[in-house]
Amino acid sequence: MREHRLGGRRFNPWVVVFFLSICCALTVPALAQEVPAAVAADEAAPALPIDGIPGLPAFTVTTNPDGSQDYTVTLQILVIMTVLSLLPALLMMMTSFTRIIIVFAILRQALGLQQSPSNQILIGLTLFLTFFIMAPVFEKVNSGALQPYINQDIGAREALARTAEPFHAFMLLQTRETDLALFMRIGDINGVATPQDVPMTVLVPAFVTSELKTAFQIGFILFIPFLVIDIVVASVLMAMGMMMLSPLIISLPFKIMLFVLVDGWGMVIGSLAASFAV
Template structure:
């Protein structure tokens, strides 16, 4: 798409938004007027006003959770490891846009759902479902919903990484620098502020380690092809142009997608299963 086409598209979207804004405001007017009337008619401290205020707060909280859901998906699940490994594999093969980013993200997303299914089921049964049935309140539901994710992250976090953030958190709270901070032994004892970033750097370390092991055979193929071309006197011919089909057929012959996807998911199965 050229710059002119992009500019015209942006102007069209802006015009549609400006035209639709009065209609949206007109439709929302009766609802806001009714809500204002209910709040003004209800006496201060009444049960109706308190219940309505609670519903409004729940609605705002729901919108907030939906807005940060993509970030939570990245930092508290196996999505990070999957998408990084697939991106490194694409670079190792020498394919810049194949598979495209949409395919890599979708594959990593559905593999994440597969691995995280026990965690999601536990969060639903222990916290979210009782909350929707009004069996428990929000204060009881939030720890129950977060407990399975906390257990999953704790099982896949290196103690060294967790100790780093625990030490920094203790120093920020005024603890002496020479005092050794005790690393939590269970997921319940690990604070969120230290567990989440520790889990992230642990996932990044494992993803780059797997990416390094993936790169080695393809680098060997590049070196072999470059040596053959050099010995044949074809120094002007790019080695990548010749090695690319060999790397692709090598990955296909060893059933690389099957091996890689299976290995990535199996690396999480023991912690998730308990």
């Protein structure tokens, strides 16, 4: 190996390698003696909680005398966080949200407005109107399930069952019998004596199907007056020979003026709120 110069002096690289080998040979035995002693000390010392706070049991299931089971707070929090991830889907599929947002979208299309009101405004208005319509249901859930569960008067399973009851009754009132019978036949479910015994797995898709039908029916009724205005404006333009002029440009101010004069937003929102039987 060639010699190198460092600071004007010659040195041999083998000297550096020899020095590092000696350091490793002296250090490794010392570490080998200290590590087992530290491990033994850690095993002998009792596990003390951090800041004097005892640790929570991660996964513990307690069986009650009546056969039911109670889960630890850790498992309950895990279940709650999982349910919260499904909250948007539950809000859209089990409340009045679907009918309202579809009617608003059809109304905007009938007016001929593409971006006004914007999607954010329509969704926000739909959310607040949904909370207004579903307020009696939420109140029943709060008084019958949430507050007793917070006060530890009932368990998690009973609280979940009490929470489902008001939503089950609400969806059952809005669901058509034909849609309910359709999903009962598809699922091959028999032995349901009363409507209150219909399982949620059948009631939820039947409810969504009924909401879609009702929303399109309302949208069709809203579309007719604006369609008449478009036809009249198009006929007048053709009679005047203005075929190159788009009828939408002329009919849009008349449709907006008609909608404002009849208090369209108040009528639509009021009819939507009254269409739900709670």
